[in-house]
Amino acid sequence: MVQRHRVSHHSQARPAISANSCRLYLITPPRIDNAFEWVKTLEATLDAGDVACLQIRLKGLADDDLARMVDVLRPPAQRRGVAVLLNDRPDLAFETGCDGVHVGQQDGGYAAARKAVG
Template sequence: MTDLASELYLISPLAVDGIFPERLARALDAGPVAAFQFRVKGLDDHAAARLAEPLQRICADRDVAFIVNDSVSLAKRLGADGVHLGQKDGDVREARERLGRDAQIGVTCHDSRHLAMAAGEAGADYVAFGAFFPSATKDTEFVAALDLLEWWQGIFELPCVAIGGITPANCGPLVQAGADFIAASNAVWGGDEAAAIVAFHEAIRANPRTSDDG
């Protein structure tokens, strides 16, 4: 736990070979990070596992949750802390059955209140809303507004993640609106990763949650 109103949730770039493990360690050593999502495309589980294993060790050494994007089978193979499911990546209940009650299961809910409530009813551990800004990482198909975070935070206890084009410069309103986690990818890996982590923490501290009771 930290004293931050919102915690950081890092998402990997698609290329995680080469010096990326060193970059990940540098980012995680720059300040508190709650979770790291391993996101690669077009690889079978064997190849993906080979890339994931050193990153998973780096996260474990720093008590950072290691979450696998999309693939329940890869999450199970790695003994990952959890899996993040898109709307086409499987059912929360089936993922729970395969990964166990302690797995952290998150669900992409785009800009939809209905999808988020359905995910919560199915047993998800968190929901992700976005994109809040144009993203350099993936095409923006859905656009979410701040009032979605405010609505969710006012009614539900299930944590929510804000995702999509988020930077230290624009994350403030998301923190104030109630995002429990701020997801970041290109804003961190597109430059100096350690400086970006520090900048995110400074921005989060400068924007306390408006509905925070302390």
């Protein structure tokens, strides 16, 4: 009789991950009415756990308004060693001092993002 063993591809592809090695990835809500008030919540959240990244995912703002929001939200995260990504805007991510940009499938992809930031 032949015995067959099912091997998970996942168990061989990467080492086991413990709960202690997992880090948090925060995403802002799509709308923040008062960045100066909301930043208090952000700071408390950043201080409460091991956060690796903050994705600023604000929707429907003019470039200047978005840049002002980033200027409020980015510094507390970066002071704590948290990478800050701006959603869908490689041009503004570079201009506002973010650590990177999140681009989705509909956002032009890697080549367009790379070209926008140089």
